[in-house]
Amino acid sequence: xxxxxxxxxxxxxxxxxxxxxxxxxxxxxxxxxxxxxxxxxxxxxxxxxxxxxxxxxxxxxxxxxxxxxxxxxxxxxxxxxxxxxxxxxxxxxxxxxxxxxxxxxxxxxxxxxxxxxxxxxxxxxxxxxxxxxxxxxxxxxxxxxxxxxxxxxxxxxxxxxxxxxxxxxxxxxxxxxxxxxxxxxxxxx
Ligand SMILES: [Zn+2]
Numbered sequence: 614x615x616x617x618x619x620x621x622x623x624x625x626x627x628x629x630x631x632x633x634x635x636x637x638x639x640x641x642x643x644x645x646x647x648x649x650x651x652x653x654x655x656x657x658x659x660x661x662x663x664x665x666x667x668x669x670x671x672x673x674x675x676x677x678x679x680x681x682x683x684x685x686x687x688x689x690x691x692x693x694x695x696x697x698x699x700x701x702x703x704x705x706x707x708x709x710x711x712x713x714x715x716x717x718x719x720x721x722x723x724x725x726x727x728x729x730x731x732x733x734x735x736x737x738x739x740x741x742x743x744x745x746x747x748x749x750x751x752x753x754x755x756x757x758x759x760x761x762x763x764x765x766x767x768x769x770x771x772x773x774x775x776x777x778x779x780x781x782x783x784x785x786x787x788x789x790x791x792x793x794x795x796x797x798x799x800x801x802x
Pocket of ligand 1: 669685
């Protein structure tokens with residue numbers, strides 16, 4: 614299984630870069646997309662695009678037209694690309710319980726994008742395709758697993774998170790579609 618680098622002139626590339634930049638919201642920080650890699654035949658019009666940041670421990674995506682997920686078990690990015698998301702790997706103490714957490718806010722996903730034991734100025738976040746199913750907007754922390762998905766509302770809207778968050782209780786509803794590779798500025802670890 615490998616991912617292909619998206620042509621910068623294609624519609625999907627433009628759509629993803631537009632989302633990424635529009636939803637980079639953390640003040641005093643910025644990012645620049647270097648490349649986008651996408652799985653073959655993964656697009657589904659029912660999907661809502663979200664981002665998920667996690668640990669990366671390889672140099673896939675540094676150059677070239679292919680991303681071949683590595684088998685290093687410290688590389689959660691490649692593991693998710695290969696095997697999909699797993700609720701069993703989520704932190705049960707998270708605000709909305711065991712679930713797959715993603716966000717439309719690229720700069721929030723960026724907070725979780727960590728390079729593990731690699732020296733790279735580039736970072737990676739996973740592009741997710743989310744089917745919402747039975748969905749609710751919630752303002753308070755809790756376990757809402759009777760729903761397929763909840764959207765956590767922000768403190769501005771009377772909710773409990775600073776930036777919107779999508780919480781999926783059915784792991785089959787979240788599909789890793791690809792990866793965005795970018796550099797970032799103004800961000801201190
Ligand atoms: Zn990897």
